[in-house]
Amino acid sequence: MNIYSAEAYAFNPQEVELLTELTDSLSFGIVALRAEQALRESEQRYRLLAENINDLVCLHDRDRRYLYLSPSCKSLLGYDDDELIGKDPYILFHPDDRDRVAEEFRAAILGKNHISITYRINQKSGNYIWLETLTKPILDQAGNLIKIQTTSRDVT
Incomplete structure (x- = not known):
């Protein structure tokens, strides 16, 4: 100036x-x-x-706990985001899918790449729906895992 x-x-x-x-x-x-x-x-x-957006976008800490859930959480799962923040999403997974999802998730994190996982998740109403989830590790500059981003869509 x-x-x-x-x-x-x-x-x-x-x-x-x-x-x-x-x-x-x-x-x-x-x-x-x-x-x-x-x-x-x-x-x-x-x-x-x-x-x-209709897809559910989430951010998880290194221990998988929810840090953020997009507003579509309410319409897709029936939960307000504050009901799930801090919780492990595995509590909502169908018991028959938990081990498989955990193994695929672990492979994505260790391989530091994107993978797609399909599984059943329990809505607040008690019904199960099928989700397809893309898992993406978020790394720091040294390549260490700091967070995990997931994007899920209803494939029921």
Whole structure:
């Protein structure tokens, strides 16, 4: 940002210093406002996507516990997300599917690659539905597992 005067040498050194500090502050404020606006727009796009997608998108800690469940959790499984946050999803899996899913899940995490798993999950109503879940490990820069992202869809 610059300040101009029609007169040559219109500002003394103290005024130049003050005006420089003022323009620096204004420039910083403008940049901060633009960043804030960009963040708001990004959050709006994310919210639009998260609230309108039919797939269940989840984030899990390294011990598989739910950290985040998309709003579709309610329509797909009947649970509010706060009923499942901190819980292991395996409590909802059909008993006949648990061992197989655990083995496939472990292979995905150890291999640090994406896999698709199909299994039955218990809805809040007590009914089982079939889900197909894509499991994706989230790694730090050193390649260590930090979180797990899953995306599931009803294939009943």
